[in-house]
Amino acid sequence: MRRRFAGILGLSILIASASALGAPAALKPFERGSWQRVLRSHAGRPTLVHFWGVTCGPCKIELPLLGQFVKDHPEIDVVTISADLVPNLSAATQSMLDKAGLSSTENFIFGDGFVERLRFEIDPAWQGDIPRTMLISRDGTIATIEGSAEITDLEKWSAEQISTH
Template sequence: MNTTRRCMLMLALAMHGLPALAAGDDDRVFTTESLRQIRAQHAGQPLVLHLWGMTCGPCLTELPRWAELRRQRPGLRLVLVQADQTPPRASEATLRKAGLGAVERWHVVSEMDEFLRASVDPTWHGELPRTLLIAPGGEVTRVSGVADLAQVARWLDAQAVPKR
């Protein structure tokens, strides 16, 4: 009987982990350490980190515009962080429809508390959308609300390494 219970527990734990395995690398949980990981992964390159939510009307309106900027700039390093508690699977269709299905994305699994917000930006109070433009040298430009993508494009141009 003890062996049966142990086997059932192991089976339940394995099945619980299957959705996480199926989600793959494009569906990562955002924690207080995540921004540090993202910055390390994209070190030395301009990075656009965009925080958005399924429950944020302006965020949903803005998504196709980010996809257009990405089409115009194929090398754009765009990372999306879904900052509301909507299950990531529920947002997949929205991102695909907007043209952002293949973008690196992260999501929070619990309420965006003060520690998680501070790990992203100590001046951030949780409003969405929020965009961080991170220069190759680590300098951060913060955009609260819907981003002016023409300004983002100019910022990206300014980050280009001059050719010698």
């Protein structure tokens, strides 16, 4: 009985451990003040921030390309932010990130219904079109790509970040 219990306990720990190791980091809610925290936590490091959404056609095409970029460029910090406004999307969002190879990047999902305020904190001129990519250099300079990014442009920017280091 004892052995059986120990066995079940061991199995439970194994399952828990496996799911913890295999499980992607949970999506973080992106709320008021999150943008400044993202900027602070990546200050001094070249960082690519990608805004996307599960209902956006061009995003579906771009996301796996970004997954490959992440794999090829460990020197670049990558942050994704799901800016779709459809509610209860965490499962679909995570599933698309997993399929795109972006399970282990720092992934956010808009967690405040007052999206005008969230967008205003990021860029007062942004009206919510996605995909959108912000390239933040070591010195904090931000270049924004509206619409789908060309991976060649990301490669070029990435190379510049290495050469200026």
